[in-house]
Amino acid sequence: MMLEATTSIENTGFAGTVGDITANNPRMTTRNVNVHYGDKQAIIDVSLDIGRNEVIALIGPSGCGKSTFLRCLNRMNDTIDICHVSGEIKLDEQDIYDKKLDVVPLRAQVGMVFQKPNPFPKSIYDNIAYGPRIHGLTTNKTELDQVVEVSLRRAGLWNEVKDRLLQPGTGLSGGQQQRLCIARAIAVSPEVILMDEPCSALDPIATAKIEELIDELRENFTIVIVTHSMQQAARVSQRTAYFHLGHLIEVGKTEDIFTKPQHKLTEDYITGRFG
Helix, strand or coil: CHHHHHHCCCCCCCCCCECCCCCCCEEEEEEEEEEEECCEEEEEEEEEEEECCCEEEEECCCCCCHHHHHHHCCCHHHHCCCEEEEEEEEECCEECCCCCCCHHHHHHHEEEECCCCCCCCCEHHHHHHHHHHHCCCCCCHHHHHHHHHHHHHHCCCHHHHCCCCCCEHHHCCHHHHHHHHHHHHHCCCCCEEEEECCCCCCCHHHHHHHHHHHHHHCCCCEEEEECCCHHHHHHHCCEEEEEECCEEEEEEEHHHHHHCCCCHHHHHHHCCCCC
């Protein structure tokens, strides 16, 4: 399959995707996804599997469509009136664009961590407890306390905040706020976590902690990360997908993408010729 995909595309065109779009044990599958903002097409016929317990990085120049594609995976684009998504996107064989599907539980199953930390203007405790409360995941205070502690531990934040749980989440440092947002996302036991440039607003020390956390979370979650940092993609992901002008150009094992890319556009981006 890899050979067929590789030889079916011209090195300078958009005839198809270089590499194997499938995953051995997919958590999500996307086929022929197109996204329009009014008359402008932002995503063009993208197909890609997202494997269970893997980190897949989406890379490419600004405006290439990687964040738009990411937002399709939990229907965040629904909030934009002029946005139209077509194609097939499934989570565990369930069509997430089925008109009968309730997007509220979907967004619990497919959580999102944004570029800029966005804790609620509530206490640290209430930031984590909010999701389990509205989704009815706990039945009493003891259970809720346990969810809060486990989520903060998983996010590597418990020891730093355990004595100030009732203080505002907005009082934490930038890196701590981002880990709080990750803890908030995992408190509702998602299947997939989407991260849209989660470290772009953080310093190198905070970034290193988030990257270490991503590696640990992979044991329990599937993670899709959009990043402008090729070094970060190389450090945290097992597979990498390169986007260009709305097309998925190449996908494969991260090591292969960075050491022996098969499409000229990928090679030009990796080597810094553009982007």
